[in-house]
Amino acid sequence: MYCAxxxxxxxxxxxxxxxxxxxEKRLILKHIQTTGKCPVSGEDLTEDDLIAVQENVVVRPRTSSATSIPGxxxxxxxxxxxVVSELYQLKKQLHDTKQQLAQTLYENDAAKRVIARLLKERDEALEVAKQGTANTGTTANGALNNEEAAEQVNKVTNTEKDCSMEVEDTGVDLLPPQVLEQFDKTSQELIAYRKNRKVSPSLLSKExxxxxxxEKLFKVHTGKEKEIVALAQSREDSCLLFSAGKDKTVKFFTLDTEKTLTSFSAHKAPLTDLVVHPNENILITSSMDKTAVVWHWEDGDKPKPKAFNTVNIHEGVVTQIFLHPCLSYFGTASEDCTWAFHDLETGDCLSRTTKGPTGIASIxxxxxxxxxxxxxxxxxLNIWDIREMKVALSLCERSSFEDTSKICSLSFSENGYHMASMNNNRIDLWDLRKPGTPVRNWNVVEGRKCCFDSSGVYLGLLCAHEMKIIETKKGVECLNIVSSRDLSSNDSLTTMLLLKDxxxxILGDVKGSLHVLSNSNSSAE
Structure with a gap:
């Protein structure tokens, strides 16, 4: 007899x-207390409906496999x-469900954009039809008659029926011709310069x-949320640094004296990124308040930056920003799945592009x-052709089940051939001349940021509790520069800055402190 x-x-x-x-009495009683029904027939069942069965008490022997410790x-x-096999299947089903949901949301968003565009075209056609009706008979050849206007409206309606759901065909604005011409000119100049560029003899060697x-540790940001999210260096004054923190402030400070020159509140929410113009007193900040701001300041002992332009076209957090090499335009990326180009002088949005069902984490x-x-x-991970504002190459499709980490950091080498991408547990080194698969990859733990130095010889890798350097020409061995246990504080690291040569x-951490690393021999000298 067996329990049902x-x-x-x-x-x-x-x-x-x-x-x-x-x-089994204890099992059926629990079931009755929960549902009040028979688990087999589904009929109403109470404890009074149960009859105890008398049986001889027999001591059951253990199975042979349970009579020894190895068994x-x-x-x-x-x-x-x-249990592990069942857990894996459950996780896999959950992942598939999430992908189906993301695809559905993706298609729904595409449909909304298509409908909005078609409604706009319909309204324009109706407006043309009204104008045609008003002007009928006033001139023989210039105005539209009612039949022509109705035909135009029908064309728009038929277009709506036949329109495809391709997202790449919607939400894309090409850059103005004069801007593209400036981009092409800058590109040609930089390519010519790169051919004759030589590595600086003062660049430090691997040894x-x-x-x-x-070398030193000092506090920069204070307050409740003081995590440092971005660092930048002045090209004119190598000792002048800039930092952005989650305390909503930007700091100007000198590295040698550790003195803060300026501190100002830049946004209404924690900052996410900071970029400094190499030739002018301009910096750009982005924030969780869905905006990016261009700041100007005058020279002086205590500079006072003023907001010059504000970008507020995004509907989600502005995650990262970049400055175009021609130094007249900048770009923003957002959690709302869009990235855009803006004029640095006016703040006008020149082009905005949408791609994918998930937010952009890095650019x-x-x-x-x-x-x-x-x-x-x-x-x-996608590579975009800026001229046509479309994806030219997809290096990574959506992550597999085993690796669902977002691409938290991207960096192009100054030599123009290599690109590095990092997620939470891996960094890939790509050769843009041989796209398809990364030429090298390394496992990391809690990846934070990757960036090439200004020469393109070294690639820096920052994790939560260590910092490594890779020599990109060899690309085989990681140099363990420092781990958190070698630092004065054991706080989690968040960002880094590789100074010239x-x-x-410079490493920033979650407590708002900066760790300055240098060659111990040169410091002693």
Missing amino acids: ISGVVPDEPVVSKKSGHLF LLSLFQSEWDS KLESFRE AIHPDGLILGTGFNSGE MERI
Whole structure:
């Protein structure tokens, strides 16, 4: 006799008066308290409907596999394997469901944009029809008559019926011809310069980088949320640094004296990124308040930046920003799945592009200024042709089940050949001349940021608790520059800055502090 619920011989058997099925008493009582029905027939069942069954008490012998420790371990291992297998299947089903939901939302969003465009065309056609009706008979050849206007409206209606759902055909504005002409000119100049460019003789060697140690530690941001999210260096004054924090402020400070020159509140919400113009007193900030702001300041001991332009076209958090190599335009990327180009002088949006069902987590522009890369929360990685504002190459489709991390950081090498992408647990090095698969990849733990130095020789990798350097020409060995246990504080690292010729490395952490790393031998000298 076996319990109808558990399928094993019951210790305290009872029988249902109504259905005649046998149950383990403790199991059926719990079921009755929960549902009040028979688990087999579905009829109403109470404790009074159960009849105890008398049986001889027999001591059941253990199975042979449960009489020894190895046998018990084998049983436990089998049970564990079955649990892990079931968990994997559940996770896989959940992942497939999420992908189906994302695709559905993607198509729904595309449909809305198509409908909005067609409604706009319909309204324009109706307006033309009204004008044609008003002008009928006033001139023989110039005005539309009622039949022509009706035909035009019918064409719009037929277009709506036949319109496809391709998202790439909607929501894309090409850049103005004069801007593209400026981009092409800048690209040609930079390519010619790169052919004759030589690595600076003052660039630190691999051996000197291996001896990097923490030179100093000082606090920059304070307050409740003081995490440093971005760092930048002035090209004219190598000791002048800029930092953006989650405390909503931007700091100007000198590296040698550790003195803060200026501190100002830049946004209404925590900042996400910061970019500094190399030739002018201009910086650009982005924030979780869905805006980006262009700031100007005058020279002086205590500069006072003033907001010059504000970008508020995005409907989601502005995650990252970049400055075009021609230095007259900048770009923004957002969680609302869009990225855009803006005029630095006027703040006008020149072009806005939508791609994918998930937000853009990272963006970077090629040194020549004609292509850029976008990394999405889904793990998708695309290379864009800026001239046509469309995806020229998809390096990574949506992440597989095993790797669902968003692309948190992108960086192009100054040599123009390589690009690095990082997610939470891996970094890939891509050769743009041989697209398809990364030429090298390395496993990381809690990846934060990757960036090439100004020479393109080294690639810096920042994780939450360590910082590494890769020599890109060899691309085989990672130099462990520092780990959090080697620093004065064991706080999680968030961002980094590689100074010119790798003379120093600046690391920011969640507590608003900066760690300055340098060659221990040169510091001693």
